[in-house]
Amino acid sequence: MTTTFSPDEVTQFEHAVWSRCAKRYMDTFGVLTSEAIPALLDAANISEGSRVLDVGTGPGNAAGAVQERGSVVIGIDFSTAMLAEARQHYPDIEFKEANAADLPFKDGEFDAVISNLAVHHLGRPQQFLTEARRVLHDGGKVAFTVWADPTKLAAFGLFFAAMENHADTAELPHGPLFGVSDFNAFHKLLQEAGFRDSSVRELDIAWRLSSMESYLNGFEDWANMDALPNTLRKAIEADVRKAADTFKHNGEYVIPNPVILVSATR
Ligand SMILES: C[S@@+](CC[C@H](N)C(=O)[O-])C[C@H]1O[C@@H](n2cnc3c(N)ncnc32)[C@H](O)[C@@H]1O
Structure with missing residues (x-):
């Protein structure tokens, strides 16, 4: 991953x-993404x-888990379609349409700001x-x-390997925090934004599936x-199914796809 994409190019691509x-x-x-939520909430000291x-x-799963811990939560997303899902699944939670780079809230309103598997999709993470x-x-905690x-990322790798085998693949727009493996980059970013006591660690999560559908x-x-x-689609699907068999035990697929969990204090 070497290409640098413009923030607007990333925003447009991710929105679509x-x-x-x-x-x-x-x-x-x-x-898959829900597997990271309990550790994320713990890192943000949510009680x-x-x-x-x-x-x-997205569809509001992290917000739902926050509410279950007895906290008041607002969810934001820039996709109207995602917010429709969130409102359907969590009718008691407030959701607003907004961009992560321009939060429609007053200074000092929150005890914690969380984001599950969205920050690498941002064109402007800083x-x-x-x-x-x-x-x-x-x-407060971020x-x-x-x-x-x-x-x-074994789970995502199954699909990308199959695509590469069968189709012409081009590097797609992605935010600057996709594929960053140097933890110091996260510490530096948080320090530059004015946070202290940053913590960065890898968290093992896996995509658990009863079938590959x-x-x-x-x-x-x-x-x-x-x-x-x-025909191309079928060939890609067949490759994925074959490669996934390695991860099948006792009727369940468990395919690793770890995350990096980042937190800091304001
Ligand atoms: C991979 S999904 C993660 C959804 C959810 N947090 C979860 O745990 O599954 C990424 C979400 O970030 C949203 N998103 C991406 N860029 C955004 C931006 N610039 N502002 C607001 N939301 C954004 C997308 O619309 C999408 O709902």
């Missing part, structure tokens, strides 16, 4: 992708009575951290997860596979 994935996200990627902002909330600091009160080094549905939306010729 997640809006396309929204309908089936909860049953596809959401199954009863906290006031929390969930950025890039701007998000500056905004997160602004809306936190002194002593915590976010991003995907770990791509070579460790939901995995393939997720990537079908993500990669807009409907646009590919049917």
Whole structure:
């Protein structure tokens, strides 16, 4: 991953992708991303009575988990389609349409700002951290997860290897925090945004599936596979299914896809 994409190029690409994935996200990627939520909430010190902002909330699973801990939460996302899912799944939670780089909240409103697997999709992650600091009160916590080094992402790797085998693949736009494996880069970013006591660690999570259908549905939306010729699509799916067999034990697929968990104090 060497190309640098402009922030606007990233924003435009990510908006199209997640809006396309929204309908089936909860049953596809959401199954995997939810695995990181308990550790994320612990890193942000979320307990009863906290006031929390969930950025890039998607269908709202992290916000839902915050509410279960007895806290008040607001979720924001820039995709109308994702917010429709969030409101349907969590009707008691407030969700707002907004960009992570421009948070529509007053200074010092929150005890914690969290973001689960969204910050590497941002064209301007520094701007998000500056905004997160602004809306936190002194002593408040920021915590976010991003995907770990791509070579460790066995679950995503199944799809990308199959795509490379069968189709011409170009590097797609991605934010500057996708594929960063140097933990110092995160410490530096947080320090530059005015945070202290930063912590960065890898967290082992896995995509747990009873069949590969939901995995393939997720990537079908993500990669807009409907646009590919049917034979090509079938060949990619067959490759994925074959490679996934290595991860099947006692009728369940457990495919590792670790994250980096980052947190700091304002
Ligand atoms: C991979 S999904 C993660 C969703 C959810 N947090 C989860 O745990 O599954 C990334 C989400 O970030 C949102 N997103 C990406 N860029 C954004 C931006 N600049 N501002 C607000 N939301 C953004 C997308 O619309 C999408 O819902």
